[in-house]
Amino acid sequence: MIGAGSTVIFHFDIKLSDGSAAESTRVHNKPAKLQMGDGSLSPAFEAELSGMQAGDKKTFTLEPQDAYGMPNPDNIYYVDRSKFSLDAPAQVGMIIGFAMPDGSELPGLVREVVGDSVTIDFNHPLAGQTLTFNVEIVQVIN
Structure with a gap:
């Protein structure tokens, strides 16, 4: 189960508020890898993943400040x-x-x-956007 300090390998799809696709790890079949708590993702994103396990799928929406932030x-x-x-x-x-x-x-x-x-x-291209994430957990390493 995903918790503090877990390494998570997962696929994700990101959609904009109009439903158009913004990004996906499935295009090249290369899942993302992250270390929970390393600061690379927002606390809100990590909270959505917390408690999930390999094979779980989830869809959630994050406001700009919880996704890629607001343009600076x-x-x-x-x-x-x-x-x-x-x-x-x-x-x-x-x-x-x-x-x-x-x-x-x-x-x-x-x-x-x-x-x-x-x-x-130099802002992230998705800064300022409300985004819907569709994630699928591939592996959890505790």
Whole structure:
């Protein structure tokens, strides 16, 4: 049974409030893995999983603050268009990986291109959304 500190392997599907699919681990048949209490998921999400066991399925809806949070205006950046190459000009809707000092990559979504200014949004694409999760527990390791 899922409890504090459990490692959980599970499939999930995420739907937006209009019913459209947003994300699914089933597309590539690669379930997600998480450690309960490690901070990677919200307490509300973990509370929904708590007490479930392998084979259990559950559907639940989370408000934005309990899912991916609300968009943070501090995660919007304005970059000079000259920073983009002629081979890959900035276009609205593009997701661009930006190298971080620690060597990791942070994806940003191009929201707007006006004149020489490119607006990049580093908020999670599902931030601000009320989401319905359909989860299926594959394995619980206590």
